[in-house]
Amino acid sequence: MREQFLAPSIAGDKVACIAVSETGAGSDVASIQTHARRSGDDFIINGGKMWITNGTQADWACLLCNTEDVKNVHMQKSLICLPMKEENGERFKGVSVARKLKKMGMKSSDTAELSFDDVRVPQRYCIGDPGQGFTYQMQQFQEERLAGVLAAPTTLRRCIQDTIDYTGQRIAFGRPLLDNQVIHFKLAELLTEVEALDALIWKAIEHYVQGEDVTLWASMAKLKGARLGRQAVDECLQYWGGMGYMEEGLMARRLRDGRLWSIGGGADEVMLGIISKYMGTLPSRR
Ligand SMILES: Cc1cc2nc3c(=O)[nH]c(=O)nc-3n(C[C@H](O)[C@H](O)[C@H](O)COP(=O)(O)OP(=O)(O)OC[C@H]3O[C@@H](n4cnc5c(N)ncnc54)[C@H](O)[C@@H]3O)c2cc1C
Structure with a gap:
């Protein structure tokens, strides 16, 4: 399986996608409905997935679905390598891209709704x-x-530097916008926040490299990165005035693209739930 699916994906010869979310189950992963029934040596898969990045072009999907007939929802599921295309490029039998989704941002990445109708895999x-x-x-x-x-952090440092460059040359009331203390102080605050985020991320990575459980650290880093990402871009955009609001500029794109961070890959509230769980403050744990 590593040779068949993973190696060509790492080499860039095949495109993969992660197929977890469904129309009725995003944050609540345990409640997914897509299922695989055993038939001889095969699985027969039925269901569908929603908001799947790379979904229109993927050669295969790493699919989460229900396979086990047990009560515990956390023990019902398996990960299956699901071919999305045949070697000749044709759609794999039973797999279809129900629709390519139109998004407010991240437009250089395709996102799709997928449908599975009696898909047979070993x-x-x-x-x-x-x-x-x-x-x-x-x-x-x-x-x-x-x-x-x-x-x-790299994206946000760039955003701050671009804002320094823009406000440094934009004259209003006889002097560069950047000379207003409210602006250069705000940019100083934002860069300080970005460096604090960077330190948090690398602390998480140190734990990861040491082979420890990084759930708490990864959740904190994801939460802080998402929130600061939105805040910093929005506050920088303000100092671009009308140009910040124009689609032709990078700031508007950064605002649209960055809005995903608090939703995709687990929403902010899901991160807060995990952090609370590790803190022992969830009601069920008391
Ligand atoms: C552009 C894009 C790409 C994506 N790519 C993929 C992909 O490749 N593969 C994949 O499997 N999925 C993908 N997703 C799906 C993504 O992971 C889900 O959208 C996300 O997990 C949120 O699920 P949901 O949309 O069902 O929101 P819901 O679960 O309906 O939640 C809606 C909102 O309610 C709030 N909320 C949720 N739970 C709680 C709670 N317990 N307490 C308080 N508030 C809460 C949050 O603010 C959340 O944003 C993608 C989504 C987008 C938009």
Whole structure:
């Protein structure tokens, strides 16, 4: 499976997608409905997935679905490597892209709704142990969240520097906008926040490299990165005035794209729930 699916994806020869969310289950991953029934040596998969990045072009999907007939929803699921295309490029039988979704941002990335109608795959395409898919997926999310937030400080430093450059040359009331203390102080505050975020991310990565459970740290870094990402871009955009609001500029794009950070890969509130769980403050834990 590593040779068939993973190696070509890492080499860039195949495109993969992560197929977890469904129309009725995003934050609440445990309540997904897509299921795979055993038939001889195969699984027969039915259901659908929603908001799947790379969904229109993926060669295969890492699919989370229900496979086990047990009561515990966390033990019902497995991860299955699901081919989305045949070797000749044709759609894999039973798999269809129900629609390509139109988004307010992240327009250079395709996002799709997928549908599965009696899709037959060998049971050996199941990753690891059947019934452990939910646990594996939760582990994978930590890496996805850390990898995602790693890009935030660089993006935000650029955004601040672009704003320094713009306000440094834009004259209003006889002097550069940047000379107003409210503006250069705000940019100083934002850069300080960005460096604090950077330190939090690298603290999380130190724990990861040491092989520790990074769920708490990854959740904190994801939460802080998402919120600061939105705040910093919005506050910088303000000092671009009308140009900040124009679609032709990078600031408007940054605002649209960055809005995803608090929703995709686990919403802010989901991060807060995980952090609370680790703090022992969730009502059920008292
Ligand atoms: C552009 C884009 C790309 C995506 N790519 C993928 C992908 O590749 N693969 C994939 O599987 N999924 C993907 N997703 C789906 C994404 O992970 C979900 O949208 C996200 O997890 C939120 O789920 P939901 O949309 O169902 O929101 P819901 O679960 O309906 O929640 C709505 C809002 O309610 C709030 N909320 C949720 N739970 C709680 C709570 N317990 N307490 C308080 N408030 C709460 C949050 O603010 C949340 O934003 C993508 C989404 C987008 C927009």
